[in-house]
Amino acid sequence: MSLGVWLVGGRGSVAVTSIVGALALRAGLAAPTGCVTELPELRNDALPGLGDLVFGGHDPSAVPLAKKAEALADAGVVPASLVAAVHAELAAVDADIRPLPHAATQAATAGLIVADLVEFRERHHLDRVVVINVASTEPVPGDDPAHASLALLEAALQQDRPVLPSSALHAYAALRAGCPYVDFTPSTGARLPALAELAERQRLPYAGRDGKTGETLLKSVLAPMFAQRHLDVRTWSGFNLLGGGDGANLADPAANSAKSASKQRVLQETLGGQPQGTVRIEYVEDIGNFKTAWDLVTFAGFLGTRMRLEFTWHGCDSALAAPLVLDLARLTAAAHAAGRSGPLTELAFFFKDPLGDVPHGLADQWRLLVDFAAGLAPEAAAGSPGAVAGSPGAVAGSPGAAAGSPGAAAGSPGAAAGSPGAAAGKPETSAEKPEAAA
Structure with missing residues (x-):
């Protein structure tokens, strides 16, 4: 294909x-x-x-x-x-x-x-x-x-x-x-x-x-461990430092809030409730495309004995x-x-x-x-009902098409991998920033 x-x-x-x-x-x-x-x-x-x-x-x-x-x-x-x-x-x-x-x-x-x-x-x-x-x-x-x-x-x-x-x-x-x-x-x-x-x-x-590439990847492993061992997670706080274009973008409070909310969902879903604590994200220009996450987890075990886990993740986002x-x-x-x-x-x-x-x-x-x-x-x-293998799924000229859209035509097989394409020459816009939010 x-x-x-x-x-x-x-x-x-x-x-x-x-x-x-x-x-x-x-x-x-x-x-x-x-x-x-x-x-x-x-x-x-x-x-x-x-x-x-x-x-x-x-x-x-x-x-x-x-x-x-x-x-x-x-x-x-x-x-x-x-x-x-x-x-x-x-x-x-x-x-x-x-x-x-x-x-x-x-x-x-x-x-x-x-x-x-x-x-x-x-x-x-x-x-x-x-x-x-x-x-x-x-x-x-x-x-x-x-x-x-x-x-x-x-x-x-x-x-x-x-x-x-x-x-x-x-x-x-x-x-x-x-x-x-x-x-x-x-x-x-x-x-x-x-x-x-x-x-x-x-x-x-x-x-x-x-x-899911770093801190949340670890949460998705550790949180079920706590749940399956019937340990009482009391607090979970995370501190993230990152540079690069993504870090600079997350210096904007609104973008930062969207990212932080995404990172917290795993705890609610795996622990059955949200422990005390927050995720903080800070931009540190000097660390470039790398990121460091430090998390502190406090939990209680048998007879209420209090314990803690700390971990540090240092990774390259890209x-x-x-x-x-x-x-x-x-x-x-x-x-x-x-x-x-x-x-x-x-x-x-x-x-x-x-x-x-x-x-x-x-x-x-x-x-x-x-x-x-x-x-x-x-x-x-092979026996799956409704399979449309080989079809790009486009409905050319179907009702409600976007203005100016020519409709999508079905592609023919045989890729010319790596062949150069013509530049579109359309005007630039600042609607998107180029760095990825990994």
Whole structure:
């Protein structure tokens, strides 16, 4: 299966690390460390090959991918030797990371995004394109009556006012273009009733949200341990320091609040209540693309004996997130090929704030993921009702299409992996920041 991976925030640290990593894997220059889809429990013929991924995206930044990759190498995020080895391939991908479109209304802007996605799919002869949001965290938007249904939303998008936050506008355009959507950030994305309705109408899957790479990953292991040992967790406080573009973005109180809320959900769900304590996030420019989390847990054991646990996590956001981005692209594409639509709740393993009523303990999420992947295998999916393998899911010219949208055309097989694409030449906008919120 030839698969396009369209990254919203395509020149940010997570996106560029993902692209460099995929190019290095294709060339046999690196091992797939961190890619869980390469584990024996998940690997099967339904997943697109890591060498079959073709990258594109949107970003307001004009910094060339190679220059960004060199900066990441200088910061110790990726090996400089790999950046040098894939320099020509990065230049080829660069033309497919386009400026963010902007038009007079959000309907017209969505139409331009749809046009970019359809052109990318057709020019590279891709079977599918999965859109993944790795842009910076947005503040939580206010309620809008237009979010309640697709009919209300599409009428409101014609108005001269912002109806959807940028992540949700990209989700809307992706679904209109026949592309599954994944939100790797805590932003709104496809989590609106109107967009759930659109996904079902287009028979498209979506997943999210907020990639689980550090402190929350540890919480999803430790909190079930406390619960299963019947220990009384009294307080759980976390202090996070991070730099880079994501850290700078989270210096904004509204974005910080959205991120902190996402990080706390695992405790409520696994412990049956929220212990005293909060999560704090602070920007420290000097630590760059790395992050440090320090957590203090106090708990009571038999006869009320008080005890405590402290842990420190020091990790590299982009290096932890990038292989998960590749995993999610492969799994979501395979789910689409198998006829899945709506929320992919079985991908909870990857997210801090997953969709649906799912377990939040990592071990339980792993079992869900293994069963999910097994169900995507060709022998399991062959008899699946309603399968639409090979179809991008777009309904060209269907009612309610975004203004200016040409409709999505079905892609033809046979990827031209790594081939250069033409720059869109559309005006830049500051609606998205390029750094990822891992």
